[in-house]
Amino acid sequence: MPLRLVLLGAPGSGKGTLTSRLLKQMPRLNSISTGDLLRAEIQNSTPIGKLADAYIKEGKLLPDELMAGMVETELAKRDIIDKSFLLDGFPRTPSQALELERRLQDNNINLVVELDVPPDVIVGRIANRWMHSSGRVYNLEYNPPKVPFKDDVTGEPLFQRPDDNPETVRKRLNTYYEQLEPIKRFYQSRGVYEKVGGETIYGYANWRGYHKTPASGDVQRYDNPQH
Ligand code: ATP
Ligand code: MG
Numbered sequence: 001m002p003l004r005l006v007l008l009g010a011p012g013s014g015k016g017t018l019t020s021r022l023l024k025q026m027p028r029l030n031s032i033s034t035g036d037l038l039r040a041e042i043q044n045s046t047p048i049g050k051l052a053d054a055y056i057k058e059g060k061l062l063p064d065e066l067m068a069g070m071v072e073t074e075l076a077k078r079d080i081i082d083k084s085f086l087l088d089g090f091p092r093t094p095s096q097a098l099e100l101e102r103r104l105q106d107n108n109i110n111l112v113v114e115l116d117v118p119p120d121v122i123v124g125r126i127a128n129r130w131m132h133s134s135g136r137v138y139n140l141e142y143n144p145p146k147v148p149f150k151d152d153v154t155g156e157p158l159f160q161r162p163d164d165n166p167e168t169v170r171k172r173l174n175t176y177y178e179q180l181e182p183i184k185r186f187y188q189s190r191g192v193y194e195k196v197g198g199e200t201i202y203g204y205a206n207w208r209g210y211h212k213t214p215a216s217g218d219v220q221r222y223d224n225p226q227h
Pocket of ligand 2: 089
């Protein structure tokens with residue numbers, strides 16, 4: 001069964017960083033980050049981008065229907081609905097989770113991993129976070145770029161996200177913790193929920209909800225995970 005993974009975690013909990021690491025181990029895993037998709041729309045000044053800009057600046061969530069449609073379009077465009085995929089930043093409300101389930105039908109999410117990081121650690125991480133327009137993220141303390149403030153791959157300048165200021169971060173954290181319990185219950189009821197300690201990278205090493213497959217095959221989910 002292909003791995004269909006949702007990463008759940010507060011802003012700055014390491015979803016993007018973990019995604020990059022997983023992709024290094026499993027290059028065939030398809031990843032979608034709704035935050036990165038929205039930032040691309042903003043950069044291209046599309047109608048969705050204009051709308052997204054207003055919401056993101058305020059630290060507010062975009063409408064559920066719009067987000068579900070966006071992810072559905074992306075899955076279709078890349079033709080990966082029946083392949084393995086990782087979703088970062090979606091779904092993040094029970095209604096988004098329901099919408100996703102309706103759209104995926106037989107290809108439903110089979111693993112949800114919550115990255116559990118204490119809020120004080122998060123605030124420190126976000127203050128040190130710099131990124132590249134590709135979505136690559138750096139942390140000045142523990143994951144610095146090779147050349148200060150330059151992207152490792154392209155050499156282009158890095159920037160800080162406009163929504164990474166303390167006031168907006170506070171709002172985003174509140175929203176996250178408001179939605180966490182209901183979405184957790186939703187996926188617990190589907191029997192696919194797991195939590196890992198995300199404070200250090202070592203928590204991830206013990207996470208056994210997936211396994212690698214030969215380069216020729218798609219990434220597979222354990223049929224019967226041994227937890
Ligand atoms: P991180 O800081 O680790 O990237 P985040 O969840 O705060 O986590 P993004 O996932 O990049 O940040 O999302 C940035 C913003 O885009 C959110 O604050 C929200 O306004 C909007 N957004 C992204 N995904 C969704 C979604 N599934 N539903 C509604 N709004 C979303
Ligand atoms: Mg992110």
